[in-house]
Amino acid sequence: MRSELGVSLAYGLLASLGQSIVRGEFETTGFPTEAELCVRYGASRTVMREAVKMLSAKGLLSSRQRQGTRVEPIENWNLLDPDVLRWLMERPFSNKIFLEFTQMRLAIEPTAAALAAEVQDKVAIAAIREGLEAMIATAGDQDAALQADIDFHVSILKASGNPFFMRLKPLINNALRLSIQLTNKISGHTASIAAHEAILVAIENGDAAEAEKASEAILHESLKLIEAAEAATAAA
Amino acid sequence: MRSELGVSLAYGLLASLGQSIVRGEFETTGFPTEAELCVRYGASRTVMREAVKMLSAKGLLSSRQRQGTRVEPIENWNLLDPDVLRWLMERPFSNKIFLEFTQMRLAIEPTAAALAAEVQDKVAIAAIREGLEAMIATAGDQDAALQADIDFHVSILKASGNPFFMRLKPLINNALRLSIQLTNKISGHTASIAAHEAILVAIENGDAAEAEKASEAILHESLKLIEAAEAATAAA
DNA sequence: CAGTGAAATTTGTACTATAATCTGATAGCG
DNA sequence: CGCTATCAGATTATAGTACAAATTTCACTG
Numbered sequence: 001m002r003s004e005l006g007v008s009l010a011y012g013l014l015a016s017l018g019q020s021i022v023r024g025e026f027e028t029t030g031f032p033t034e035a036e037l038c039v040r041y042g043a044s045r046t047v048m049r050e051a052v053k054m055l056s057a058k059g060l061l062s063s064r065q066r067q068g069t070r071v072e073p074i075e076n077w078n079l080l081d082p083d084v085l086r087w088l089m090e091r092p093f094s095n096k097i098f099l100e101f102t103q104m105r106l107a108i109e110p111t112a113a114a115l116a117a118e119v120q121d122k123v124a125i126a127a128i129r130e131g132l133e134a135m136i137a138t139a140g141d142q143d144a145a146l147q148a149d150i151d152f153h154v155s156i157l158k159a160s161g162n163p164f165f166m167r168l169k170p171l172i173n174n175a176l177r178l179s180i181q182l183t184n185k186i187s188g189h190t191a192s193i194a195a196h197e198a199i200l201v202a203i204e205n206g207d208a209a210e211a212e213k214a215s216e217a218i219l220h221e222s223l224k225l226i227e228a229a230e231a232a233t234a235a236a
Numbered sequence: 237m238r239s240e241l242g243v244s245l246a247y248g249l250l251a252s253l254g255q256s257i258v259r260g261e262f263e264t265t266g267f268p269t270e271a272e273l274c275v276r277y278g279a280s281r282t283v284m285r286e287a288v289k290m291l292s293a294k295g296l297l298s299s300r301q302r303q304g305t306r307v308e309p310i311e312n313w314n315l316l317d318p319d320v321l322r323w324l325m326e327r328p329f330s331n332k333i334f335l336e337f338t339q340m341r342l343a344i345e346p347t348a349a350a351l352a353a354e355v356q357d358k359v360a361i362a363a364i365r366e367g368l369e370a371m372i373a374t375a376g377d378q379d380a381a382l383q384a385d386i387d388f389h390v391s392i393l394k395a396s397g398n399p400f401f402m403r404l405k406p407l408i409n410n411a412l413r414l415s416i417q418l419t420n421k422i423s424g425h426t427a428s429i430a431a432h433e434a435i436l437v438a439i440e441n442g443d444a445a446e447a448e449k450a451s452e453a454i455l456h457e458s459l460k461l462i463e464a465a466e467a468a469t470a471a472a
Numbered sequence: 473c474a475g476t477g478a479a480a481t482t483t484g485t486a487c488t489a490t491a492a493t494c495t496g497a498t499a500g501c502g
Numbered sequence: 503c504g505c506t507a508t509c510a511g512a513t514t515a516t517a518g519t520a521c522a523a524a525t526t527t528c529a530c531t532g
Contacts, residue, residue, distance in 0.1 A: 244483090244484065244485090245484075245485070246484080246485090279485085279486095280485055280486045280487070281486080281487080282484085282485060282486065282487085283484080283485060283486085286484095300493085300494085301492060301493045301494065302492085302493050302494040302495070303493090303494070303495085
């Protein structure tokens with residue numbers, strides 16, 4: 001049997017169950033037993049167990065013999081797992097998580113920009129410039145501009161040379177892609193080219209302090225935008 | 237059948253395989269087929285597949301029909317998964333990863349401290365103070381002092397109120413626990429009480445800027461210590 | 473009433489069988 | 503020879519069955 005959702009049944013179930021869990025669908029009822037799950041999703045126990053094991057690996061579930069499987073408290077979820085964060089952000093009313101994530105970006109990205117200015121990895125810096133130029137070139141096309149914006153930010157992480165920063169790539173990818181839906185409701189906002197260019201120039205000049213400051217400025221702007229979106233949806 | 241390692245066979249295999257992968261044991265040979273793995277580890281295909289699926293969920297492996305299972309390039313590993321980071325740090329010659337991780341802490345923890353000073357969550361701040369007092373009380377006992385040190389740092393993350401920062405708890409837990417082995421080789425270093433107290437006082441006073449600075453100071457100190465350890469092991 | 477042990481429930485492990493997917497070889501044909 | 507189509511083989515994906523292990527429940531015994 002082959003689901004339409006994922007490439008494989010197990011990955012389809014991973015996504016289905018993961019989304020259901022973050023939406024709190026099992027909060028009142030408790031998580032079903034394997035047997036129930038198999039019936040409900042029409043899958044064999046083998047693949048169902050594999051999906052449950054993957055969710056356990058991400059901290060969302062835990063199983064014990066005879067006691068069944070239960071949803072872990074949210075503080076045990078691997079929020080920094082790309083899948084988990086995406087599920088959380090795709091969930092309705094996820095403004096808060098966008099805010100908190102941007103707060104974390106505010107800790108990471110300026111530091112990464114400062115590091116990039118120090119490390120001076122020429123190839124990686126060229127990639128940042130390419131991102132900026134793509135932003136300029138695609139100013140008309142929403143989707144392409146978003147991709148360029150993402151590339152720009154991710155390239156900075158890469159240029160920092162720190163693998164932990166680089167690992168935020170898929171997270172930021174999802175976050176930007178999804179937050180656009182949020183912030184676009186508020187204003188005809190398009191990413192400020194000048195603000196982005198300021199980071200790039202500072203990095204190219206090896207000015208770590210300035211790169212840090214410029215990066216902070218952009219993120220504070222995002223923060224304000226998300227807060228505005230939050231206020232708007234709260235009012236509605 | 238029941239392994240001695242983990243609670244269950246599947247989790248035992250998860251650990252075994254995970255450690256082997258980060259040590260690069262399959263770099264030359266390529267990752268074995270399911271059948272080979274079952275023979276090598278004496279496990280059934282069922283549990284072996286569950287272990288492989290968990291490793292896939294953490295970004296270490298990927299499988300395709302007919303083509304077999306392969307180790308993903310390291311940039312796809314979820315470094316921010318507690319298990320993955322622990323395996324990497326337990327690995328011999330892992331100085332570099334300690335350095336890079338501390339660099340990331342240098343981005344996060346000062347920001348968290350600043351946030352904690354702003355948020356003023358009284359209960360959480362009390363927990364920080366308890367950590368500090370435990371550090372003072374256990375000055376003689378290596379293990380207890382380490383635990384207190386860990387509690388102190390983790391409590392700050394908690395007091396920030398940001399769940400992404402809190403998620404670093406298990407990572408920092410492992411990192412501090414393991415880095416002690418590294419840094420203790422270098423000097424009779426014990427964590428500076430005064431430096432830690434400076435953070436706490438700043439947070440209690442609601443002085444975000446000072447809290448940030450004090451936190452940075454401690455982490456810069458750690459960074460220097462690890463660099464010294466690196467130099468020492470490189471010489472040997 | 474306490475304790476003990478049997479039964480029931482649920483996950484853990486093992487094994488078999490078949491399907492699906494991709495690789496590579498090979499046979500046939502021009 | 504060269505190209506194409508088809509088939510065989512390898513490997514993971516899925517399904518199903520059977521039994522083991524753990525832990526709770528509960529009834530029964532003393």
